[in-house]
Amino acid sequence: MTAVPGPTLSDIARAAEVSTATVSHALNGTGRLGAATRRRVRETATALGYGTRRTAPRTRTLGIAVTTFPTAWNYTEVAYFSRAVTAATSAAHARGYALTTLPADRAADGTWHSLAVDGMLIVDSPRGDPMVHALRARGIPxxxxxxxxxxxxxxRWVDNDHEATTREVLDHLAAAGARRVALQSGHGDEHYARAVTAAYAGWCAEHGADPLVVPFDETDGQGRAFDALLRGPDRADAVYAAYDPGGRQLLAAAARLGLRVPDELRLVCASEDPGYAATLPPVTTVTLDPERAARAAVGLLVDLIEGAAGPAPGPVVVPAGLLVRDSSRAQPAAG
Structure with a gap:
């Protein structure tokens, strides 16, 4: 390991998003600075190792985080993200990098201003993402x-074709006999929620159907948000749940309301949870192939860090897959 110089005032200024003069005042106890600004600059300087001689790490490091929501939540409990993190870790190790998994909390606690990584993989970044702003300001790939x-x-980014996938699901449900197809849509501001909802609205307009959208609520284990939608003569007879728990929520709602699946209610859920193959009935799922997406994203990031990436060629599109099971199958015609 070789000794390397510590950070300069300019390095600290970029990380803290202030001027070099502000850094100088904060570290020397001069100038008219607010207590919060002075404390943030000093914490950033400490985190960057200012005033000490550092040693170059043997292994370079990538970071990964899901920044969709502003509050803390354990995204590794969701099958999609768990599988993505595992695949990203393996891909990073194969390229000689460690991978650090960051918490989802986007609170301004200084973490993102002093994070020591060579590059960052951001999952489902919403509009106005303050973490992306902070990392861009520091020049981190x-x-x-x-x-x-x-x-x-x-x-550079990796994604699925959410419009094509949503239309494939809706066409599948219509071909199975569904006439009033609803969507359980996400409430986040990430591209996925907006793309799926827009594709659903476009499909409904083309088929002369009224859009029926139920907001996703991860705390609604019994699927009570579907009660009004699934009652009455004009009830929905099929639902596409765009988020992982939606399939189980719909099974619970159907059982409570006495609806037989798939005879009276067909359903499809976007999920990587293999448990849906063992529910009663087994639930048709959409897989977004998180392993392939994560491996591709890590490859792009390492190439960018190492200067091997050419001009951005546009998004890398990972195909999604529809795994048809009993919950959405057409019923055989009566003999």
């Missing part, structure tokens, strides 16, 4: 899993 909310020329 970024690659996105899911189209970024605020893309810039030259940005």
């Amino acid at each position: 970024l690659v996105f899993d899911g189209a970024p909310g605020d893309p810039r020329p030259g940005d």
